[in-house]
Amino acid sequence: MTITRFGRRAAVAVVALVGTLGLAACGSDNNATPSSSASSSTTSSATAGGITCASGTLTLSGSTAQANAMSAWGKAYQTACPGATVNYGGGGSGAGVTQFTAGSVDFAGSDFALTADQKTAADARCGTGNTAVDLPMVAGPVAIGYNLPGVTGLQLSASTLAKIFSGKITKWDDAAIKAENTGLTLPSIGIQSFHRSDGSGTTYNFVNYLANDAKTDWTYGVNKNWPAPGGQGAKGSSAVAQGVKSTAGGIGYFELSYATQSSIPTAKVGNGQGAFVDATGPNTVAFLSKATVVGTNGDLALSFDYGNTDATAYPAALVTYEIVCAKGNKSAQLPLIKSFLTYTSSAAGQGILATNGYVSLPASILAQVSAAVATLS
Amino acid sequence: MQPGAISGSKDANKGRWLDVGFRRLSVGSAVLVLIILVAIALFLLQQALPAIHKDTANFLTEQQWRPDDTPAVFGIAALLYGTLVTAFLAMLMALPVAVGVALWLTQYGPRALARPLGYVVDLLAAVPSVVFGLWGLIYLVPKMIPLSAWLSTYFGWIPIFKSDAIFGKSIFTASVVLAIMVLPVIAAVTREVFLQVPRENQEAALALGSTRWEMIRLAVLPYGRSGLISAAVLGFGRALGETIAVALVLSANYTVSAHLLTPGGNTIAANIANTFGEAGSLGRGALIASGLVLFVITLAVNFGARAIVARRREFTAAT
Amino acid sequence: MTLTALDPDPLHLASKGRLPRWASPAIALACAVLLLLVFAITPADGRADYLVTLAVVFLVVQFAISYAVEGGRKARDRLAAAAAVTGLFLALLPLVAILGFTIVKGMKRFDVTFLTHSMRNVADSDPGGGAYHAIIGTLEQVGIASLFSVPLGLLVSIYLVEYGGGRRFARLVSTFVDVMTGLPSIIAGLFVLSFWGLVLHQGFSGFAGSLALTVIMLPVVVRTTEEMLRLVPPALREAAFALGVRKWRTVLSVVLPTALAGITTGVMLAVARVVGETAPVLLTVFGTSSINTNPFSGPQESLPLFVFSEAGLPNNTAVDRAWSGALTLIILVLLLTTAARLLTRRSAPRGR
Numbered sequence A: 001m002t003i004t005r006f007g008r009r010a011a012v013a014v015v016a017l018v019g020t021l022g023l024a025a026c027g028s029d030n031n032a033t034p035s036s037s038a039s040s041s042t043t044s045s046a047t048a049g050g051i052t053c054a055s056g057t058l059t060l061s062g063s064t065a066q067a068n069a070m071s072a073w074g075k076a077y078q079t080a081c082p083g084a085t086v087n088y089g090g091g092g093s094g095a096g097v098t099q100f101t102a103g104s105v106d107f108a109g110s111d112f113a114l115t116a117d118q119k120t121a122a123d124a125r126c127g128t129g130n131t132a133v134d135l136p137m138v139a140g141p142v143a144i145g146y147n148l149p150g151v152t153g154l155q156l157s158a159s160t161l162a163k164i165f166s167g168k169i170t171k172w173d174d175a176a177i178k179a180e181n182t183g184l185t186l187p188s189i190g191i192q193s194f195h196r197s198d199g200s201g202t203t204y205n206f207v208n209y210l211a212n213d214a215k216t217d218w219t220y221g222v223n224k225n226w227p228a229p230g231g232q233g234a235k236g237s238s239a240v241a242q243g244v245k246s247t248a249g250g251i252g253y254f255e256l257s258y259a260t261q262s263s264i265p266t267a268k269v270g271n272g273q274g275a276f277v278d279a280t281g282p283n284t285v286a287f288l289s290k291a292t293v294v295g296t297n298g299d300l301a302l303s304f305d306y307g308n309t310d311a312t313a314y315p316a317a318l319v320t321y322e323i324v325c326a327k328g329n330k331s332a333q334l335p336l337i338k339s340f341l342t343y344t345s346s347a348a349g350q351g352i353l354a355t356n357g358y359v360s361l362p363a364s365i366l367a368q369v370s371a372a373v374a375t376l377s
Numbered sequence B: 001m002q003p004g005a006i007s008g009s010k011d012a013n014k015g016r017w018l019d020v021g022f023r024r025l026s027v028g029s030a031v032l033v034l035i036i037l038v039a040i041a042l043f044l045l046q047q048a049l050p051a052i053h054k055d056t057a058n059f060l061t062e063q064q065w066r067p068d069d070t071p072a073v074f075g076i077a078a079l080l081y082g083t084l085v086t087a088f089l090a091m092l093m094a095l096p097v098a099v100g101v102a103l104w105l106t107q108y109g110p111r112a113l114a115r116p117l118g119y120v121v122d123l124l125a126a127v128p129s130v131v132f133g134l135w136g137l138i139y140l141v142p143k144m145i146p147l148s149a150w151l152s153t154y155f156g157w158i159p160i161f162k163s164d165a166i167f168g169k170s171i172f173t174a175s176v177v178l179a180i181m182v183l184p185v186i187a188a189v190t191r192e193v194f195l196q197v198p199r200e201n202q203e204a205a206l207a208l209g210s211t212r213w214e215m216i217r218l219a220v221l222p223y224g225r226s227g228l229i230s231a232a233v234l235g236f237g238r239a240l241g242e243t244i245a246v247a248l249v250l251s252a253n254y255t256v257s258a259h260l261l262t263p264g265g266n267t268i269a270a271n272i273a274n275t276f277g278e279a280g281s282l283g284r285g286a287l288i289a290s291g292l293v294l295f296v297i298t299l300a301v302n303f304g305a306r307a308i309v310a311r312r313r314e315f316t317a318a319t
Numbered sequence C: 001m002t003l004t005a006l007d008p009d010p011l012h013l014a015s016k017g018r019l020p021r022w023a024s025p026a027i028a029l030a031c032a033v034l035l036l037l038v039f040a041i042t043p044a045d046g047r048a049d050y051l052v053t054l055a056v057v058f059l060v061v062q063f064a065i066s067y068a069v070e071g072g073r074k075a076r077d078r079l080a081a082a083a084a085v086t087g088l089f090l091a092l093l094p095l096v097a098i099l100g101f102t103i104v105k106g107m108k109r110f111d112v113t114f115l116t117h118s119m120r121n122v123a124d125s126d127p128g129g130g131a132y133h134a135i136i137g138t139l140e141q142v143g144i145a146s147l148f149s150v151p152l153g154l155l156v157s158i159y160l161v162e163y164g165g166g167r168r169f170a171r172l173v174s175t176f177v178d179v180m181t182g183l184p185s186i187i188a189g190l191f192v193l194s195f196w197g198l199v200l201h202q203g204f205s206g207f208a209g210s211l212a213l214t215v216i217m218l219p220v221v222v223r224t225t226e227e228m229l230r231l232v233p234p235a236l237r238e239a240a241f242a243l244g245v246r247k248w249r250t251v252l253s254v255v256l257p258t259a260l261a262g263i264t265t266g267v268m269l270a271v272a273r274v275v276g277e278t279a280p281v282l283l284t285v286f287g288t289s290s291i292n293t294n295p296f297s298g299p300q301e302s303l304p305l306f307v308f309s310e311a312g313l314p315n316n317t318a319v320d321r322a323w324s325g326a327l328t329l330i331i332l333v334l335l336l337t338t339a340a341r342l343l344t345r346r347s348a349p350r351g352r
Helices: A002-024 A038-048 A067-080 A093-102 A116-125 A158-165 A175-180 A201-213 A236-246 A256-261 A281-288 A334-344 A347-356 A363-374 B012-054 B077-108 B111-125 B129-155 B171-195 B199-207 B212-241 B244-249 B268-275 B281-318 C023-041 C047-070 C072-107 C112-116 C132-164 C168-181 C185-199 C206-230 C234-242 C247-275 C279-284 C303-311 C316-344
Strands: A056-062 A084-089 A107-110 A132-147 A192-196 A232-234 A250-255 A268-270 A317-325
Touching: A056 A093, A056 A334, A067 A084, A067 A334, A067 A347, A084 A334, A093 A107, A093 A116, A093 A317, A093 B281, A107 A132, A116 A132, A132 A201, A132 A236, A132 A256, A132 A281, A132 A334, A132 A363, A158 A175, A158 A192, A158 A201, A158 A268, A192 A201, A192 A236, A201 A250, A201 A317, A232 A236, A236 A250, A236 A256, A236 B129, A250 A256, A281 A317, A317 A334, A334 A347, A334 A363, B012 B281, B012 C132, B012 C168, B012 C185, B012 C206, B012 C247, B077 B111, B077 B171, B077 B212, B077 B268, B077 B281, B077 C072, B111 B171, B111 C072, B111 C247, B111 C316, B129 B171, B129 B244, B129 C072, B129 C303, B129 C316, B171 B212, B171 B244, B171 C072, B171 C206, B171 C247, B199 B212, B212 B281, B212 C072, B212 C168, B212 C206, B244 B268, B268 B281, B268 C185, B281 C168, B281 C185, C023 C047, C047 C072, C072 C316, C112 C132, C112 C316, C132 C168, C132 C206, C132 C247, C132 C303, C132 C316, C168 C206, C185 C206, C185 C279, C206 C247, C206 C279, C234 C247, C247 C316, C279 C303, C303 C316
Parallel strands: A056 A084, A056 A107, A192 A232, A192 A250
Antiparallel strands: A107 A317, A132 A250, A132 A317
């Protein structure tokens, strides 16, 4: 008897639940904003003509460093092509490559070009005789943010940064920092350096800069996992930025957008020519324009020139790749992959990145990327 | 006991058939659970063993985590330490409070208040850990800085409270978040257990002139002991395995430090969540190996709890 | 129905006196005022510090007074009662703070747009957008997971309690279930990712998320329901057997209804646990910003995943969405819990 009573109530509850669901089924994918801001309206008018639409669902995954770019591109592309859906899962480059190899995503975003081992596995996914290639797509500066009450316009050389981030300099009024900032009054407070606790292309590119421009002071090698002792780890650039912002004496590295959006001042960074340079788009492009393609067989992996002779070159730069099958893409997905990548490598696609703290790839590299996208099959 | 034997009706055969069917169904479910777990265990071992094999450092004592370097160097010393210390501290804070809550809700509180509050506890047990993590990161971490500084200034002579740098993200903070998180879980189960204590026992104790506290000690606690231990193990297991909340409030590093307020610390689960996305194939194996260790710890805790419960039962049976 | 303590000493044979009824509140008030003075003249400050100190001082003072007037037994009784109340406050304060914080932060974006729109075509820095796609995803994933794990888990615990009876196999199963309880949730996700994705070659889907959630939910259901079934007095079963009722009927119509309230609490705890699980769905459902109502095909979003990913973004617009998502998650749990409560209200044969 108890059971029948229970059963009746259960039925009522189920009906109620289904009813709620049914009521809620008026959910909408349509997020068209009636009055969009000036920047995004120019964006859509600029891209409207540039996109040749394809329909379907793209499933992409990988680097968190390019997640903001993918989010902006996905929005612009879906607005122009209502029949398409772009899903980018920012699980990390490692996850992206693994999922690409397993065939569960259409292409992957990665902060590094494929290693030899990864390439063998990735080639196998594309089918016998086919290869997977690295296409540089998203570039930007890695900013050094700091939190020193009353201090702006900090300048730090690669060697000083190396000492700060490896715990050899522990006070803000250390002689080495004073020497590079003669006009500033530095407080005598401890340095709290923040780094990424998760593996990251941001770490890799920042450390790569230190290893190249401060060879004697940075002895920890180049690694996507933070290699030096000392400091505090935080997961994701947002947590690093949050740590710096909330800690007096804090310093950390992250993509420029995190500094802009959290209003964290960024340091001028010493480059190969001994000049101190701001983390801006043009300075980063000046640095990247001397990068050379070292990939072969259609692969466009880049190598940076840390000896860049341009005095305005900002050397802590970041380039992330899309890893995609040159040949052997799933035929049903090919038009969409090609159409989306054509858009992202177009002048219009690269153009909208500036508002997100990225920069356009230098024209010479972009031309090679566009050519590579056109031959995808 | 053969209940069916008494019934001599014609339905006896049908009844027996249903009886056997129901029994087989429940046994089958139990077997299915075994199969799932064995599959997971095999999968874990198959992923973990090659990674441990390639480790050039001692897997148990090394205080570094570089599985994707060549040669691979990784060890779980700091992870293991952080996992056990945070969970233990959390239980130290949460268990007495949770029992107090359960006692108040079942023994002391007026019914009109105890019922809605019991409901609130159940609800709080259901608050997702990601919410605790968000709250810990945005609200608690800044609040912990003055508290940590105070503890460090006045109790710094005790090694565990000594700290050179103060930044809210410490093992202590993680323990507090875990304690707050497991508290309603333990309290909800314990409350349910205390409610099941036979009223006869309680009334008998009171009739003999016990104060209410003596009644609780004589009638409620002994009866609910095995349930209480289960609730504690449930809470401890949740504290050990909690991923997201801990990952948000720890400044991850790989150093074993007895100074609980110093920034840093890490746990096995938080490390998996933090580094899994960027881990290479060996890195994944290494993380799974650390997960396997977490598994073994939980196993040990459960066995310990079981042994205690079993001994109690024997003891009560003997007297 | 609270038990009222009988006066343990009706004839006042003990030489000790009794404190009047108003003693406890009076002592508390006196402590509060005195401590306020102490806080005013010493550098000690802070609301939380004050409350904690007050609790400790009150416990000690009341114990001392009661010990002097009423003797040790009464003093300990008062101490225990006061400690229980203190525990309640100590527990409720931070928890209510979390709820309040989430509600205040979450209300900012908790509107009709949030509940009825997805995140399609909403960039991280844009205002607007919603969690409709995530709510649908979570309901479907958790629903399917419950469909698997509740009957299965209940059957396992019935086996353990009613049939196992201390056999070696039952002990083995019980141990394994305990082990499974401690399975880090991210490993459950990893297992399903490997098994479902890499071995069976299925793509990301809501269903894969359900499988991972089932692995986490199953042992919780077994553990809690087992405990509740064990608390059903053996006399009930024996009475049923004595009336000639078959075992399966005894279990279904005597044991289960008796333990129903406890079982529901157990299931609620299990559902609540998986509703908020981020790690396993992160690896299996993939996440999307568009609505996908089909759990068997294509990436789906889930509410905790939505909260986690929006909270990780540097934009305030995204963090606001994360808080509203957290609020939605809590409300969802509240609705489920209330529904479960209503279901079991009168079916539990218990006094309280």
